[in-house]
Amino acid sequence: EAQVTQNPRYLITVTGKKLTVTCSQNMNHEYMSWYRQDPGLGLRQIYYSMNVEVTDKGDVPEGYKVSRKEKRNFPLILESPSPNQTSLYFCASSPRSDTQYFGPGTRLTVL
């Protein structure tokens, strides 16, 4: 089954404790991206990757890192999470830079 998976689905953590949210797709898509969704602000792109070893900042990259060592995986790293990073995070993949297919989401709470 073609899908985008994210782990964990839910996470509660404390300020400053490094965390990684994994994202994997089995559709051999070149393009992957991360979004966060907040009430009243909608979906905002954090980072995107057009291929292996190629990543670039989206609209709200501060406080986040990503890597793309393999085509299928695109982890999101929060080196020192802060409460303002409490949000719903979505990973997405696409055969090109539009028509994106989203993962199920990760609900992160930073205390």
Added chain:
Amino acid sequence: RKEVEQDPGPFNVPEGATVAFNCTYSNSASQSFFWYRQDCRKEPKLLMSVYSSGNEDGRFTAQLNRASQYISLLIRDSKLSDSATYLCAFGGGGGADGLTFGKGTHLIIQP
């Protein structure tokens, strides 16, 4: 000027009625247009792409007006299961790759 504007609603519509909503975009270089559907606490799912000539998929019709820079979504014979948030998205505008999303229009179909 906001990049993408959508009426957040909620639109309360009786079952069986026809409902339509628009989404305006400011980037005239946008080249790809989409409607996504998002159920509460779930990931956005692609509903349909929007083509220049307009397109239809069952009860759903999407149209693009490049001159006035908006897209529209029309739902005929609305069902209770159509209740969701509808997000418009635009891509290929020359900025960061990926899609720019509207904040969504909340639709509630009432029995």
